[in-house]
Amino acid sequence: MxxxxxxxxxxxxxxxxxxxxxxxxxxxxxxxxxxxxxxxxxxxxxxxxxxxxxxxxxxxxxxxxxxxxxxxxxxxxxxxxxxxxxxxxxxxNILLAGTAEQRERYLLPVVRGERVECLAMTEPDAGSDVRAIRTRAVREGDGWRIRGTKHFISHAAESDFVILLARTGTDEGGRGTMSIFLVDLDSPGVRVHDGYRNVSHRGYTNSIIDFDDVLVSGDALLGQEGEGFALAGTWLGATRLQVAATCLGRAERALDLSVGHAATRVQFGQPIGRFQGVGFKLADMATELRTAELLTLYTAWKVDQGAASDADIAMAKLKATEVLAMVADEAIQIHGGMGLMDELPLERIWRDARIERIWDGTSEIQRHIISRSLLRPLGA
Missing domain, CATH: 1.10.540.10 (Acyl-CoA dehydrogenase/oxidase, N-terminal domain)
Structure with missing residues (x-):
């Protein structure tokens, strides 16, 4: 460093x-x-x-x-x-794509901590398949009329406005075209209500947002009409790298706790870390964590060089989230029963790890991105 x-x-x-x-x-x-x-x-x-x-x-x-x-x-x-x-x-960071007026109204207050945003893409029938989004925005005069429902929207209950992905048309192939809108959550017709109880990330709420004939002005459009899917892909890849990085932190904390426990917990007259069954777990945990960390840093370096591909970011997200799951599980095994008690952070880390392989693109989606990048050059 x-x-x-x-x-x-x-x-x-x-x-x-x-x-x-x-x-x-x-x-x-x-x-x-x-x-x-x-x-x-x-x-x-x-x-x-x-x-x-x-x-x-x-x-x-x-x-x-x-x-x-x-x-x-x-x-x-x-x-x-x-x-x-x-x-x-x-x-x-998709807010950086806004106009000067949108930056003044949305971006800068968020950076100053005066406003909070949330991102709404997922719907009850559209998760990994973003093209299946049903929320529609239809032109009405100089503005747009929005109807639809979003769910699994993180921290919407604490937010002031939503970055909304909605269908605005159909392309020549019959697929929906998407656009992105900035919508204040106190707008008439917007209703935010409680989402689902989640075993992962307690206190980090998810909500359901209904848009019932919500009328927004023309300047609510972020970027160009019909370019929402490309815009989201351009700006939001950073969130997958963020997920990878935060997973590394929790995995490191779980490993540190495990090493400390293995060095001080005495059974059969010696620290349990000396037993091969525990010591080899620590070795595997440390090796996998180092691998995930180097891959994530390498991907970040490629981002800085302007050379990172979707597959690079997918590899980092895939590896880091799956390593966290492995390290968290082994950490609990090393701690035994105490690992599941909430006096230690391990049971939280273990529960929280499960969602990381789902949100911001499931592990299966990441594998699809990676395999597609390998096959496409060969025409497959």
Whole structure:
């Protein structure tokens, strides 16, 4: 690491340990993040200069390159998702595609911590198959009339506006064309209601959003009409790298706890780490974690060079999420019964790991992207 990267890592690690770790059990046991606590910690994150670190400097962010951002995300990922994402936001970078007016109204207030955004793509009948989206936006005068329902929308209950992907037409092949809209959640006809109880990431809410004849002005359109699918693909690949990085953080924390336990837990007259059944688990955990970390950093380096492909990012997301699942499971096995008790963070890490192979593209979708990149050059 460079001196600057080392400083960012140390600052972020100290913030996580001092401001976020103490509130983990409160969030886990209550299943909610107190709004007052979130506001106080958010103010501290802003003061520490780590809020909106993924955003360019010219809009008020930290302007971190992709490699440094992975190192930053890894430290944040060690704690509860509800805490690190709600209190230390990394705004959706698709907002950078907005007009000057949209930047003033949406992007800049988000970077300053004055507004919060959510992203709405998934629907009850359209998950991995984004082309199956039914939410429609139809031209009406100078604006658009929106009808439809989105679900699994992360932190919508705490948001001020939604970045919405909706169908706006049909191409020559009969497939739906998509556009993206910025919609204030207090607009008439928008209703946000509770989503589903989730075993992963307690306190990090998901919601259902209904759009019942919602009329928005023409300047609500983000980018060009019919280009929403391409726009989303261009800007949102960074979220998969973010998922990979945060998974690395939790896996590292689980491994550290396991090494400490194996070195101090004595059975049959010696530390359990000396038994091959435990020691080899630690070796495999460390090796797999190192592999995932190097792959993720390599992918981030390619992003910085402008050379990263969809397959590169898919490999990082696939490997990191599956390594986290393996490390979390083995960590609990090493700790035995105590691993499943909520006095330790391991049972949370274990539960939280399960969703990582589903959201932001399932492991199967990542494998599809990778295999397609291998076969296409050969015409298959």
């Amino acid at each position: 460079t001196d600057e990267q080392r400083s960012i890592v140390e600052t972020t690690r100290a913030f996580v340990e001092r401001e976020l770790y103490p509130h983990e059990q409160e969030v886990e046991r209550s299943g909610a993040l107190d709004p007052g606590l979130a506001s106080r910690v958010r103010a501290k994150a802003l003061a520490a200069g780590i809020y909106a670190a993924n955003m360019p400097e010219d809009v008020g962010g930290a302007g971190l390159d992709a490699v440094t951002l992975v190192l930053f995300e890894k430290e944040l990922g060690k704690t509860s998702y509800a805490l690190h994402y709600t209190c230390v936001a990394r705004p959706s």
